[in-house]
Amino acid sequence: MAAPTPRPKVLARLSLPERNFVVNALRTETVGGVLLLLAAIAALIWANTPLKDSYESVRTAHLGPGALGLDLSVQHWAADGLLAVFFFVAGAELKRELVAGDLRDPKAAMLPVIAALCGMVAPALVYLLVNSAGGGSADGWAVPTATDIAFALAVLAVIGTSLPSALRAFLLTLAVVDDLFAILIIAVFFTGELNFAALGGAAAGLAVFWLLLRREVRGWYLYVPLALVIWGLMYNSGVHATIAGVAMGLMLRCTRREGEEHSPGERVEHLVRPVSAGLAVPLFALFSAGVVVSGGALAEVFGTPQTLGVVLGLVVGKTVGIFVGTWLTARFTRAELGEKLAWPDVFAVAVLAGIGFTVSLLIGELAFTGDPALTEEVKAAVLTGSLIAAVCATVLLKIRNARYRRMYEDEERDEDQDGIPDIYETDDPEYHLRMAELLEKRAAEHRRRAQVAGGGSAADERPA
Incomplete structure (x- = not known):
């Protein structure tokens, strides 16, 4: 009688190479x-001190070549320019995952894709229901x-929660897929009147960029100026300029060749991510998150349909969408949760995913460009919803923090100090398979080098 097929695992422990990548990316x-x-x-x-006038004057100050259609405010440069770097990294990350x-x-891929999709549909439905009922x-x-994966991980860093690798990878992959859908939303719903000449120029620039990559031409002095030209043409085309960053990121080769x-x-x-995470996104936040906070402003957040829809969308919609999407995937694929994890852990991560900041602020600016006052109120709603989600996730994660810490310590233990966690050396068949493949590749490379150095053939190396 054939042995029963083992049930697939949801949020199981990662393979060693994937674990190493996730650890480096999340750091x-x-x-x-x-x-x-x-x-x-x-x-x-x-924005809420006597210096608020200087804040407004700095972020509305214009600079850039007007003849090229790039006489933009500092806030505009941060949103359209610096965030293109963020989306370039998102594109490269998505390509690597794919x-x-x-x-x-x-x-x-089914789990994070369905979870992310449900985690975007549900908040939109909550927003629409609130505004339909309230006349917004x-x-x-x-x-x-x-x-916002960076903000979510900042919360984890502050509260000191040692999430096991499976949950951290789920959060990261979820955010990658989330970014893809956000990019599609921006491209489809927030594209203005098209300038086909500029769009054609951007497409030609992207073709040159792809051709240089395909022929493995090296030199940042070629790619950086070309990227700036593509970005400028994309901005003038009417398509949101961050799409240029995504397109270039997706063109990178993310598969390894022999050697x-x-x-x-x-x-x-690896080179651009620190620029994105350490410079581009924080500067965008500095010039976009400065909203006036007062008792009246906070009351407006919960009293206006648009802003209340944003808060409930982030706190309720995100949580319900991601959790239900994950549960449905597990239910209909007969999958089981990974070892030592429980559904409350998934729920806590779903709550944490309700922290929407960078892209939410960007979409808020795009959605209400004709109403500056409502734009500021929506930004306040994004901050409020993100804060509520962060506090709730902190409480939920803290409840199980001791258990997470034990799991994390088990995953990281390396008693033989060889740089490989012991758990991968003892019970992970994939680790042993990969090590055998690596040793075989090294042996083949050694034989090839010996053959080149000796001028003989592989047969010459066999013993008599």
Whole structure:
């Protein structure tokens, strides 16, 4: 009688290579998230003190070549210019996930894709229901749909929660898919009147960018000026300029060839991610998060349909959407939760994903461009909803923090000090398979080098 097929695991422990990538990525995102948090606090202080006039004058100051259509305010440069770097990293990260990460396997990709999709549909529905009942407009339906991974990880860094690798990877992958849908929303719903000449020029620039990558031409002095030209043309085309960053990120090669320790995409992402997380996103927050906070303003957040829809979309919609999407995926694929995890853990991460900041602020600016007062109110709603989600997630995660700490310590234990956690050396068949493949590749490379050095053939190396 055939042995029963084991049930697939949801949020199971990662393979060693994927774990290492996630750890490195989250380390940068966590530092960037703390900087983002500090920038947001600085913006709020600057906008709510006697220095508020200087804040307004700085972020509305214009600079740039007007002849090229780029005479923009500082706030505009931060939103359209600096965030293009953020979306470039998002594009490269998405490409890596699609060709070399968890999303390359349709079965493994099903969970984060469905969870992220439900986590965007549910907040939009909550927003629309609130505005339908309260007589508001549907313009801001997309504001509460985005998760800010850097801000979420900053919360984790502050509260000191040692999430096990499976939950951290789920949060990161969820945010990658979330970014993809946010990019599509911006491209489809927030594209203005098209300038086809500029759009054609941007497309031609992207073709040149792809051709240089395909032919493996190296040199930042070629790519950076070309990227700036593509960005400028994309901005003038009427398509949101951040789409240029995404397109270039998706063009990077993220698969490794024989003899490569890292793919070109991984190397570029490693170089640009600190610029994105440590400079671009915090500066965007500094010039976008400065809203006036007062008792009256906070009352307006809960008294206006648009702003109440944003708050409830982030706090309720995100949580329900991600949790239900994950549960339904597990239910209809007969999958089980990973070892030592429980559904309250998934619920806590779903609450944490309700922290919407960077992309939510950007979409808020795009959705209400004709109403500056409502734009500021929606920004206050994004901050309020994100704060509520952060506090609730902190409480839920703290309840199980001792258990997380034990799981994390088990995953990180390395008693033989060989740089590989012991748990992967004892009971992970994939680890042993990968090590065998690595040793075989090294042996093959050694034989090839010996053959080149000796001028003989592989047969010459066999003993008589």
